[in-house]
Amino acid sequence: MKSFICASVVSDPKSRSCLCSLFIVASLICGAYLISSAFITKEYKDRLSRWEVINMLQNSRSNMCKIRCRPPGSEALPQGIVVKTSNLEMRPLWSDSAKNGNPEPSSNLLAIAVGIKQKEIVDRIVKKFPRRDFVVMLFHYDGIVDEWRDLEWSDRAIHVSAVNQTKWWFAKRFLHPDIVAEYKYIFLWDEDLGVDNFDPRRYLSIIEDEGLEISQPALDPSRSEVHHQITARRRNSRLHRRIYKFKGSGRCDARSTAPPCIGWVEMMAPVFSRAAWRCAWYMIQNDLIHAWGLDMQLGYCAQGDRMKNVGVVDAQYVVHLGLPTLGAMAENELNSMQVNIIQRERLSKPEALAPSESHKVDNRPEVRRQSFIEMQMFRKRWENAAKEDKCWVDPYQQSVKGCEFVRDKDN
Known part of the structure; x- marks a missing residue:
């Protein structure tokens, strides 16, 4: 019975046509599936390959960016827009003279x-330094700024005012x-220096020729207040790096390798190279504003051997007048200073200003005592830092103990 039914179905032309149609449709569906599967597999493989390449590039870029040193805080910016340094150059409010070309050589500072009491001395100092070679910056420790405006160079100088602060306080900040960073040499000077026998350009020529990273002009011993023999000028000499002292305490001979016999300058007129100043700035403590003891360690910033890269220039020398400044003031002078300025502006006649008696107050002993205290604190910090830093190697192996010297009267 079953074979009869199958035979009758197969022998029926309509049934055969229907079966053929179903077979053809099934074949087309299978073919389309196989073809689409092949395309999808290929596309998936291609896409996977592309992602692998992208991931590899991203990882490579990430590793490269990790290696690249960037200033902290600049990570959110494209590197080309990041300006890492600045300068003290004043810029015009408008200008149509911008030129594309080689930049001018770096200036000095x-x-x-x-x-204000040393205004005339400072005026003579600044006039010695050519405008095109030096930027001038004044730290006003007495708070008086306007009374400098009559000097022809005052408007191009940078004025910073903070009452009763030292040179090192200003320098640190x-x-x-x-x-x-753009200045090749930084002259960090006191105000009480006579410069009749000093030429900045010749001085720069000497220290560049000799490779001095830290230096100072020698002091005229006949007219200067000299605290250390190494700073005294030698006649018929271009410069010197060491002294010989065979009497008294702190003897110096040819075997001496440490300050103040060699590799040392005093703090009233130091001159730093750009690299030496970057090192010295880190050594200045925020709270030890007199900076006593710092001079004994400056040789660590000499960018090499302090016995070669630190020196005193004899050919270009100055006079150290040794004038008392910080701490030596009239009573209530600071409080009445600005009042007097306002009064002078309001009153047209000089005779209208009634003279007032002032009693001199000398706080120099307190200033000096504080300086010694800070020197001891600095030494202790250095000793502790040297002990705690296991990666630091002292190239000189010199102790800062047992070096008591008379210090400059001013900072």
């Missing part, structure tokens, strides 16, 4: 801690290495 003259920074002086000043008070306003001469960051990234701010002065």
Whole structure:
């Protein structure tokens, strides 16, 4: 019976046509599935390959960016827009003279801690330094700024005012290495220096020729207040790096390898190279504003051997007048200073200003006592830092103990 039914179905022309149609449709569906599967597999493989390449590039870029040193805080910016340093150059409010071309050679910086009482001396110092070679910055420790405006160079100088602060306090806060990075040499001077026998350009020529990273002009011994023999000028000499002292305490001979016999300058007129200042700035403590003891360690910033890269220039020398400044003031002088300025502006006749008696107050003993205290604190910090830093190797193996010297009267 079953074979009869199958035979009758197969022998029926309509049934055969239907079966053929179903077979053809099934074949087309299977073919389309196989073809689409092949395309999808190929596309998936291609896409997977592309992602692998992208991931590899991203990982490579990530590793490269990790290696690249970037200033902290600049990670969110494209590197080309990041400006890492600055300078003290004043810029015009408008200008149509911008030129594309080779930049001008780097200037140098003259920074002086000043008070109005030494205005004439400072004026003579600044006039010695050519405008095109030096940027001038004044640190006003007495708070008086306007009374400098009559000097022809005053408007191009940078004026910073903070009452009763030392040169090193100002330097730590306003001469960051990234701010002065464009200046080849930094002159960090006191105000009480006579410069009749000093030429800045010749001085720069000597220290560049001799490779001095830290230096100072020698002091005229006949007219200067000299605290250390190494700073005294030698006649018929271009410069010197060491002294010989065979009497008294602190003897120096040919075997001496440490300050103040060699590799040492005093703090009233130091001159730093750009690299030496970057190192020295880090050594200045925020709270030890007199910086006593710092001079004994400056040789670590000499960018090499302090016995070669630190020196005193005899051919270009100055006079150290040794004038008392910080701490030596009239009673209530600071409080009445700005009142007097306002009064002078309001009153047209000089005779209208009634003279007032002032009693001199000398706080120099307290200033000196504080300086000694800070020197001991600095030494202790250095000793502790040297012990705690297991990766640091002292190239000199010199102790800072047992070096008591008379210090400069001013900072």
